[in-house]
Amino acid sequence: xxxxxxxxxxxxxxxxxxxxxxxxxxxxxxxxxxxxxxxxxxxxxxxxxxxxxxxxxxxxxxxxxxxxxxxxxxxxxxxxxxxxxxxxxxxxxxxxxxxxxxxxxxxxxxx
Amino acid sequence: xxxxxxxxxxxxxxxxxxxxxxxxxxxxxxxxxxxxxxxxxxxxxxxxxxxxxxxxxxxxxxxxxxxxxxxxxxxxxxxxxxxxxxxxxxxxxxxxxxxxxxxxxxxxxxxxxxxxxxxxxx
Numbered sequence: 239x240x241x242x243x244x245x246x247x248x249x250x251x252x253x254x255x256x257x258x259x260x261x262x263x264x265x266x267x268x269x270x271x272x273x274x275x276x277x278x279x280x281x282x283x284x285x286x287x288x289x290x291x292x293x294x295x296x297x298x299x300x301x302x303x304x305x306x307x308x309x310x311x312x313x314x315x316x317x318x319x320x321x322x323x324x325x326x327x328x329x330x331x332x333x334x335x336x337x338x339x340x341x342x343x344x345x346x347x348x349x
Numbered sequence: 350x351x352x353x354x355x356x357x358x359x360x361x362x363x364x365x366x367x368x369x370x371x372x373x374x375x376x377x378x379x380x381x382x383x384x385x386x387x388x389x390x391x392x393x394x395x396x397x398x399x400x401x402x403x404x405x406x407x408x409x410x411x412x413x414x415x416x417x418x419x420x421x422x423x424x425x426x427x428x429x430x431x432x433x434x435x436x437x438x439x440x441x442x443x444x445x446x447x448x449x450x451x452x453x454x455x456x457x458x459x460x461x462x463x464x465x466x467x468x469x470x471x
Contacts (some may be wrong), residue, residue: 287461
């Protein structure tokens with residue numbers, strides 16, 4: 239399954255919203271009817287951190303300005319108001335079919 | 350606090366071997382799928398291999414099949430990656446990661462180690 243993120247670079251003004259698209263080459267709906275599409279944030283110099291799992295479930299400690307949506311092959315990560323700590327690279331990954339595959343990553347920077 | 354700590358990275362010549370280790374703490378290691386994910390310098394994330402709880406299932410990305418072996422020792426809360434026939438393109442930070450669903454991995458990757466650097470160069 240090929241995962242395609244856009245844009246690859248995302249300059250955003252502090253306090254403004256941001257949106258990242260993640261598209262899969264095949265449907266990510268598993269036989270159990272769950273969709274195993276997860277989002278990760280990697281801040282500069284740090285290990286990745288999970289933000290959202292199964293499309294839209296926010297991890298503990300993740301600010302509610304982060305949200306996920308989508309279905310089938312088309313998914314979106316939204317940040318309602320970008321803060322300085324959001325700078326980094328964002329990845330989607332599918333866990334529905336082997337091999338697991340990541341998107342290329344989207345670099346969010348402050349304008 | 351839950352922890353995964355990798356070790357074993359370093360500089361190795363092409364064609365050489367290296368064994369990575371990862372020790373888990375503060376969670377029930379034996380009930381989790383475990384994963385290795387790598388990141389080449391300046392590049393994105395790549396899933397490498399998964400192993401289930403009792404080591405009865407191992408899955409690999411095509412580029413490492415036949416060269417890498419994932420294994421675990423639940424008594425020692427440890428995960429391993431034996432890497433043979435190493436190539437320059439295997440140069441990366443290797444992360445030990447928990448994949449928490451007991452019924453299967455699903456790339457849920459909720460706990461990450463700090464990573465260990467592997468450099469393949471002559």
